[in-house]
Amino acid sequence: MSKALDGIRILDFTHVQSGPTCTQLLAWLGADVIKVERPGVGDATRKQLVDVEGVDSLYFTMLNHNKRSLTLNSKHETGKQVLERLVKKCDVLVENFAPGALDRMGFGWDRIQELNPRMIMASVKGFGPGPYEDCKVYENVAQCAGGSASTTGFHDGLPMVTGAQIGDSGTGLGLALGITAALLQREKTGRGQRVLAPMQDSVLNLCRVKLRDQQRLAHGPLTEYSQHGEGVEFGEATPRAGNDSGGGQPGRILKCIGWERDPNSYTYFITQAAAWPKICEVIGKPEWKDNPDYATPPARLPRLNEVFDEIEKWTLTKTKYEVMDICNPLDIPVGPILSMKELADEPSLRETGTIVEVDHPERGKYLTVGCPIKLSDSKVEVTRSPLLGEHTDEILADVLEYSADEIAEIRESGAI
């Protein structure tokens, strides 16, 4: 079966998480991704968070599936010549170096265009143009600078970062979309273009509901936030809303059987307006259906703590799975708090390829995430990440068409 991005070759100059997320997605969609790494060193994550001594870390393997690895010193004279040839043979260059690093290497946008006017050059940076454009940025910096941390956590607690890597993996996803759009546009124009995905912008984009609330604040308190019912004044900025639902349907995390022993025995419970009569029946409060203090969403807003306390009395008599089994047929939206262990063991996620077991020659079998986007005509097969420089000779010969003697010379020079 063919793949969506068959025939597209990516020069993958990415490292750590944000850029590799993007190129891994492109590889899953069928692109030939050539990861360029420094000889003898490679992507720093190969040797970070090591769980098994001497083998590539899970951090690296889980971000670099379906790629080929070429070692190349891009600051070495011969290395630069090889890189020039690579630029001419590839469709897209993806990078997430610190600002200015590519220019210092001699491969800024002008040079890339000179070498290959069809080349799409895609970058992740911490910030877009502006006062912070020269900063180096990691995940949590982006979460803080993009508005996520100031709006996550409880209103009387510290700002919080989230476990979902919205700065890195979130930005990588967006960059992949930009690249595929640029590839489509190139079909019509014949020209490449620059694609930039700043991490701050990506995080802020994912936090748009909080920017919405910032503007709603000008017109009065945010009545669906718990703090309103608790009589706590709002300040000038969108506050942290704990586990309040982000939308117009109030929701909370509630305890289930076993919460004292199991940190994940909780359910998310949404009091969707349309389901209210059924919720009243299920929790044993049928009188709330017609009581004007509880019957409508606006009437319930100042009483949400009482409402959820009452619902929790019911969820405390059930496991999180029982809550799901009872509420789902009644169209009451609930969600069990699933641990990583439970997700790793979930058979349906294995069947859809969302969680995949991969075999690695050095580390053996391990679990990883598969492609979260499913295409009916472009099936994804997750293959293991490459060893450092595993495909150097193969790429020099097949893609760059160097002869065996030339490859030996390049090796001799110390560039690969």
Ligand code: CAO
């Ligand atoms: N051959 C020769 N040199 C190479 C090379 C190769 N194959 N690959 C990389 N290098 C060089 C770079 O040219 C750079 O050299 P100079 O500083 O002399 O220009 C150097 O290696 C280090 O690159 P870097 O500055 O990007 O790496 P860092 O570890 O210092 O910083 C990071 C890492 C992530 C903070 C920075 O790259 C960054 O801010 N990137 C953009 C934002 C981003 O993607 N952040 C997410 C990372 S995941 O949390």
